Amino acid sequence: MLHIEHFSKTYPGGKRAVDDLSLHVAPGEIFGFIGHNGAGKTTTLRAVAGVMDFTEGVITIDGHNVRTDSLAAKKVTAFLPDNPDLYEFLTGIQFLNFIADLYEISGDSRQNLIAKYGDAFQLTGNLGSPIGSYSHGMKQKLALISALIRQPKLLILDEPFVGLDPSAAHLLKQFWAELCAAGSAVFFSTHVLEVAEKLCHRVAIIKQGKLIRMGVTSELVGDSTLEDVFLELEGDGHG
Amino acid sequence: MAKFLSLLKLNFQALLSAMRVGRKKRSFSGMGALALLAGLSLYVSGVYSAMLAGQLAAVGALPLLLVLMSLVSVLLGFFFSLFAAQGVVFGAKDNDLMLSLPISPFQLMLSRTLALYLENLVSTVFVLLPAGVIYLWYGGPGGWTVLPLLLVSAFFLNLLPTLLTLIVGFVLAWLSGRFPRKALASSLFQLLLLGLILVGSFWLSSSMGNVQTAVPTILAFFQGWGRPFLLLAGGVSGSDLFQLLILWALCLGPFLAVVWLFAWQYKAIITRLSTHRTRSDYKLGRLSSSNQQGALLRKEARRWFGTPIYVFNTGIGLLMLPGAGVAALIYQESIRHFLIVSDGLVLAPLLAAGIAFCLSTVAITGSSISLEGKQIWLLQCAPVPVTTILGMKVVFQLMVTLPCLAAGWVMLSLAFALTPAEWALLLLNGLLFALMCAPFGLWINLHFPKLDAVNDAVVVKQSAAAMLSTFLPMVLILVFFLMWLFFSGPLGSVGLLSIYAILLAVCTALSFLALVRQGPDLFRRLEEK
Structure with missing residues (x-):
């Protein structure tokens, strides 16, 4: 579903945020991307989502090159940044309708999907209010609904559990499972290693822009925990 | 202390x-x-x-x-x-x-x-x-x-x-x-x-x-x-x-x-x-759908009308255009008297400059990118061509500008008893100036974005893009005024208005060209600025 080959990103000023990263995410897979602050996780996710320009490497989503066939790649993708800022001058329903228009979701289908996810996240009643009046958690839920109604083939999320209450986090995991069962994939970054260990089929650990470990979660962890593995890798000479 | x-x-x-x-x-x-x-x-x-x-x-x-x-x-x-x-x-x-x-x-x-x-x-x-x-x-x-x-x-x-x-x-x-x-x-x-x-x-x-x-x-x-x-x-x-x-x-x-x-x-x-008033009794009803262009236009309109400071900093010219027309019609007799007394003073080019001045203050696109702020990611990851995103911003400015321009043009032309050629050229000049300002403002804003402003007032009133997109077109108005001062005699009203139109056509073409050539790339690199 997602192929990243030799991706590198250097910011103006010379900082090399990501260095020769290659990884694949298969259909039906939940893939966790782990690293300390400033390791290059967000840069990678933003490049995959087509939000950030890059010149080195090739990224393809469902066979569409992110750089040369970006519209087709974006059409099958839903991206949520770590702190999703939304249009505060729109009401929740206006925002969802706007997103549905941009992603060309048909009228009946959008209504069913908004009802499904809105009710699940208990946000339907608030959809008539301006987003500016929402709490952080409500904004996070609205952003998640806007991503889920697209029925993406690849769901990219940066720190998705920050700001979510436990029941919303539980729901989110259910919807991920639903998406993956339908052949989609989830690629997300997190600092919550327990969640990554429980949810992810595979994980990748990145340090100072370089991939230092990748594999099936159970094999990578072995008898230890993901936290121990991560701390060990952070402490040793990798990167 | x-x-x-x-x-x-x-x-x-x-x-x-x-x-x-x-x-x-x-x-x-x-x-x-x-x-x-x-x-x-x-x-x-x-x-x-x-x-x-x-x-x-x-x-x-x-x-x-x-x-x-x-x-x-x-x-x-x-x-x-x-x-x-x-x-x-x-x-x-x-x-x-x-x-x-x-x-x-x-x-x-x-x-x-x-x-x-x-x-x-x-x-x-x-x-x-x-x-x-x-x-x-x-x-x-x-x-x-x-x-x-x-x-x-x-x-x-x-x-x-x-x-x-x-x-x-x-x-x-x-x-x-x-x-x-x-x-x-x-x-x-x-x-x-x-x-x-x-x-x-x-x-x-x-x-x-x-x-x-x-x-x-x-x-x-x-x-x-x-x-x-x-x-x-x-x-x-x-x-x-x-x-x-x-x-x-x-x-x-x-x-x-x-x-x-x-x-x-x-x-x-x-x-x-x-403090915001919130309601929690919303019932999901039938939702209307539109195409990408319509959605983007509606979003621009909602932002403009929903942000009072944006409306009043970029909408004064829109009020001034029909306002000047109404005032000119009210004082029509005085204007006629002045035209007789002034003995052949060429006024149509001055009217064109006046209309251009009003239009130069309608720099909606000059703040349009900056006002996306931290929500810019929504457009950057949307499956919409960048040219469509930018195009709809230009179209929205023209949608609010052109009706006011038309109203002002009709009333001013009537009040000043212009000849048919002057009528046509005055409209052409107004249209070209409006067509120049919209892409120019957007191009300036893409060069000088202010995505991290602490509030909308800062973007609309004080950002470099807002100032440049308003004041740079005024340089052209100054050129028009100087041309009127020195060449209105030999060239006459129609001659001068024609030269304005040629100048404006060139500037409009350059504005569109700059936006089309550089706009998409500048848009993609916005957050790196």
Whole structure:
């Protein structure tokens, strides 16, 4: 579903945020991307989502090159940044309708999907209010609904559990499972290693822009925990 | 005191950084923008003072120049800071952070108010000092002490526009707590203020045309609420320290009293402003769908109409176009009489320049990218061609501009009894100018984005892109005016309008070309700036 080959990103000023990263995410897979602050996780996710320009490497989503066939790649993708800022001058329903228009979701289908996810996240009643009046958690839920109604083939999320209450986090995991069962994939970054260990089929650990470990979660962890593995890798000479 | 000075520095830097161009040479760019403000004030003061001084000197009422120009300085300061006060003092996005710091609300509010005061001081000083120089040039009484006294008085007089904007901000806060539609209440109130300012400017301009006979009326007008301006003129021209002390006290006393009063209630005011009415009874009904273009256009419209400061900073020209048409129709007889008396004066090119001036103030696209702010990711990851995203921003500006242009054009053409060729060329010039401004503003904004502004006021009023997209097209208007001045005789109205049209067609083509060629790439790299 997602192929990243030799991706590198250097910011103006010379900082090399990501260095020769290659990884694949298969259909039906939940893939966790782990690293300390400033390791290059967000840069990678933003490049995959087509939000950030890059010149080195090739990224393809469902066979569409992110750089040369970006519209087709974006059409099958839903991206949520770590702190999703939304249009505060729109009401929740206006925002969802706007997103549905941009992603060309048909009228009946959008209504069913908004009802499904809105009710699940208990946000339907608030959809008539301006987003500016929402709490952080409500904004996070609205952003998640806007991503889920697209029925993406690849769901990219940066720190998705920050700001979510436990029941919303539980729901989110259910919807991920639903998406993956339908052949989609989830690629997300997190600092919550327990969640990554429980949810992810595979994980990748990145340090100072370089991939230092990748594999099936159970094999990578072995008898230890993901936290121990991560701390060990952070402490040793990798990167 | 150290905390307060740090806060003041922070707030003033926030104002300056709003005007910066790019990240490098930060302070220089902020200072450059202040220099632009100073230049504008200098220009306004120079033109008005020179117009007035000759007439006033002839009737021995030269000190009245200081009265009128001090009023102009207060009006300009008020106009410049009206929306900034709302954003910087009452609507700052860092309120949560600031109020959680060990700083009193009084210190916080005073520091924000003084930052505004410092910004206003530039325009006040650069209005009053040139007026003083021209006053002395025409032989006004007072001698060499006029300028230093005027300078010191400027520091006190500048408290008045700052005070007025604080009161307006408070009224807005009060209104916000009582109306469910906060944006609408705010828009209506600002419309009322704008109307008052326009009426005041009209009164001032018409007084200037006939100032010699209007001296007693003007003096009577200032006897009441305008007493501080008389005190300033009396004190400066007569080196009367007593009058000046009264003036300084009249400015300082109410300022401190109001600042103290508002600072005392500051936390309550900003809490009320940030409070939103929410409802939780929404029932999902049938949803309308549209194509990508329609969705983007609706979003632009909702942002524009839902952001009062955006509407009033970019919509004044839209009001002025039909407004000028209506005024011209009302004074149609006077215009006809003037046309007969002026004996063949070529006016259509001047009308074209006037229409262009109104259009240049409608720089909606000049702030459109910056106002996306941190939500820019929504458009960047959407499966929509960048050319469509940018195109819809241009189309929205044209959608609100063209109907007003058409209304103004019809009425002005009728009132000035233009020939069919002049009618057609006037419309063509207006259309081309509007077509040039929309992509040009967007191209400028893509070059100078301000995605991290602390509030919308900073973007719309003070950002480099907002200023450049408004003032650079005015350079073309200046060229038109100079051409009219030197070539209207040999070329005639139609000839001159045709040349304007050719120039505008070239500039319009260049604007579109620049946007189409560079726009998508600049848009993709927005967050790296």
